[in-house]
Amino acid sequence: MSVDNITSPETPYALINFKPLTGHPEQQAITAIIIENGRISAIGTAEDVVRDYQTIDLNGLMLSPGFIDLQINGCGGVLFNDDISINTLDIMHAANLRSGCTTFLPTLITSSDEDMRQAVSVVREYKTMHPDRVPGIHLEGPYLNLERKGIHDINYIREPSPSMIDFFCENADVITMITLAPEMCPAGTIERLSQAGIVVSIGHTNATCEQAKAAEKAGARFATHLHNAMSPLGSREPGVIGAIFDSEVLGAGIIADGHHLAWENLRIAHRLMQDRLILVTDASTPAGTDMETFQFAGQTIYHKDGKCFNVDGTLAGSALTMIEGVANSIREGIAPDDVIRMATVNAARAIHVENEMGSIAVGQFANIAIFDDSFTLRGTVSGGELKLSK
Structure with a gap:
């Protein structure tokens, strides 16, 4: 995976325009994730949570917990x-x-x-x-x-x-x-x-x-x-x-x-x-x-x-x-x-760390996998740092 876009964990940003595959079917309506200081600070719809954050458009890619x-x-x-x-x-x-x-x-x-x-x-x-x-x-x-x-x-x-x-x-x-x-x-x-x-x-x-x-x-x-x-x-x-x-x-x-x-x-x-x-x-x-x-x-x-x-x-x-x-x-x-x-x-x-990682949830480490429909990896968020390929 060649990296074309890196976003620092020190920079608050929002991920938008993705297909959630989170392991929790009830989360299918999520359209935005806010990441601040290495953790997920908000999830919901883009209209509700994005506000003034820098937005990263994932162009319809799938997204799951890391x-x-x-x-x-x-x-x-x-x-x-x-x-x-x-x-x-x-x-x-x-x-x-x-x-x-x-x-x-x-x-x-x-x-x-x-x-x-x-x-x-x-x-x-x-x-x-x-x-x-x-x-x-x-x-x-x-x-x-x-x-x-x-x-x-x-x-x-x-x-x-x-x-x-x-x-x-x-x-x-x-x-x-x-x-x-x-x-x-x-x-x-x-x-x-x-x-x-x-x-x-x-x-x-x-x-x-x-x-x-x-x-x-x-x-x-x-x-x-x-x-x-x-x-x-x-x-x-x-x-x-x-x-x-x-x-x-x-x-x-x-x-x-x-x-x-x-x-x-x-x-x-x-x-x-x-x-x-x-x-x-x-x-x-x-x-x-x-x-x-x-x-x-x-x-x-x-x-x-x-x-x-x-x-x-x-x-x-x-x-x-x-x-x-x-x-x-x-x-x-x-x-x-x-x-x-x-x-x-x-x-x-x-291993009893479900409050820290493993889900797309507020307060968890911002660890995310981003991939296309053929399950080719296209990016990750690791501790808030986004690496994304085109």
Whole structure:
């Protein structure tokens, strides 16, 4: 997306002449959005709210809340595990904006205690600077089941230590989500993390349905990349999938790239879970680029036809972008408003930031995606800064 028009967040302005696709059908009558000081200050009809503001005519383009990605390892040629730094997060944010993603949880996969501590420190600093971009970090591992490890480095998979659980709880304002295999963790682990305010996500697990339900009872509220790296649904042993489908509270991320699951499973999951289902990318280094190989978890990974895999064929994240996940889901039969909810308000609710982002609402961060009828991104508003292409 080449940028032809940039409006500073310090300049109050109004967006007009757009088609709202906000995930809230009752908002179809909105024809103007006022943005001031990085937040939405008013919504309504142009006649009612524009007044003396500078107006930006979107010429009939579609508009939605900015997409929120709860699981993203890297993109734009960088990987958070490889370079745990502010610069990496800046590059990821810039790449995300090209796909309408304005908010993300930088995801650190299985690594050392030292790297986890460094990642939390870096994300704390970045969140302070840019709360509209990064509400926290997602730690995916290292407390996983070796039988469902996927691409994660076997040398770092382990049981949690009391000192690291203490560290997580002490930094729960920055550690938004932790993915773990409940059957591999000592009793009381999930209770402590969830009571501290961290979203515990079941993932890379071979748990039985009974064990997954026990994890939910202990406070787990999410599942990582549904259908991938978890015990499947069986007729006599429902597994983690069965526990998720049978739950009324467990949310789940799902990767709509056509490689991580069949499209039928996307539709089935949405039909059963509705607003508990959230689009994620699980993106790695090549997302948003034309890179053909890269390093991930100490292995050479190949990127071909949108698929990321090692020499054995094991999936290694994805090259998916949020706008592609949205377009794929709509193309495969899920209603547009439902898909937008999966990419915005459902994600915000899953991590308890729905009062700050995820909707077009007064007081929320001015994070907006702008695209045409073919779901080609045409612009974003990120923290009030408008970038628009012609």
